[in-house]
């Protein structure tokens with residue numbers, strides 16, 4: 576069985592794949608100082624709680640935080656006796672290499688999203704991933720990642736207002752009732768929510784114009800449903816797209832090494 580680990584700048588998600596379906600998905604906050612033993616204690620407690628006794632033979636990791644990979648490698652080695660595949664490292668093959676500027680390193684989560692989207696839906700896709708940052712990943716007709724857009728994340732934008740302006744409180748994102756806010760919180764939510772609706776529409780329209788072809792838009796990440804329910808921004812929403820991409824890359828490596 577495969578343990579797929581998607582480590583973002585805010586949260587790290589573990590999912591166990593039995594070859595046909597995910598048996599469970601576990602989420603913890605990302606901390607580079609968390610040790611292999613701490614990961615295992617947490618992992619073991621939760622799988623016991625869910626009554627799962629997985630036989631983990633393989634581990635694949637995508638991490639946007641390079642420092643956490645060391646402890647995750649030790650975790651895989653010590654508790655499952657395996658050397659993990661780490662997306663972005665030379666020994667981890669990709670179904671299609673990215674076509675980007677020489678010497679640039681693409682976020683592994685974006686390569687994984689491209690692989691997952693192409694496997695499920697084919698080429699000419701835009702993946703919008705609502706994480707710490709909001710990324711737009713452009714997938715060519717052959718499945719290659721060909722670039723995209725990085726915008727500040729929804730919560731990061733709200734947090735930036737709070738951090739920089741003395742009178743602005745910490746606010747959680749929500750869809751405001753109206754565009755014109757009549758209190759500070761409503762004004763902030765409106766700026767970020769409707770600003771984001773505009774950002775997503777404009778960036779997707781410009782990507783399509785630049786590519787000069789129709790492209791499906793696939794959304795993923797925790798905050799995607801908030802936007803999906805109110806505006807017709809995306810064609811598809813899939814919360815497990817990154818995890819699916821990890822299984823695709825793992826399978827590709829099994830078949831080609």
Ligand SMILES: Nc1ncnc2c1ncn2[C@@H]1O[C@H](COP(=O)(O)OP(=O)(O)O)[C@@H](O)[C@H]1O
Pocket residue numbers: 582583584585586587705706707708728730731796797798
């Ligand atoms: N279901 C959700 N509802 C509200 N906020 C969420 C949800 N899921 C994630 N978030 C928030 O969205 C931001 C990005 O989280 P996440 O998608 O886990 O990012 P990353 O992949 O970069 O670690 C964080 O601020 C997190 O607290």
Ligand SMILES: CC(C)(COP(=O)(O)O)[C@@H](O)C(=O)NCCC(=O)O
Pocket residue numbers: 582583584585639680681682683684685706707708709710725
């Ligand atoms: C853009 C990101 C910070 C998004 O990370 P996340 O929000 O998922 O934590 C990450 O993909 C990254 O560090 N990228 C490297 C630069 C690039 O993709 O071009």
Ligand SMILES: [K+]
Pocket residue numbers: 684704705706707708709710
């Ligand atoms: K992201």
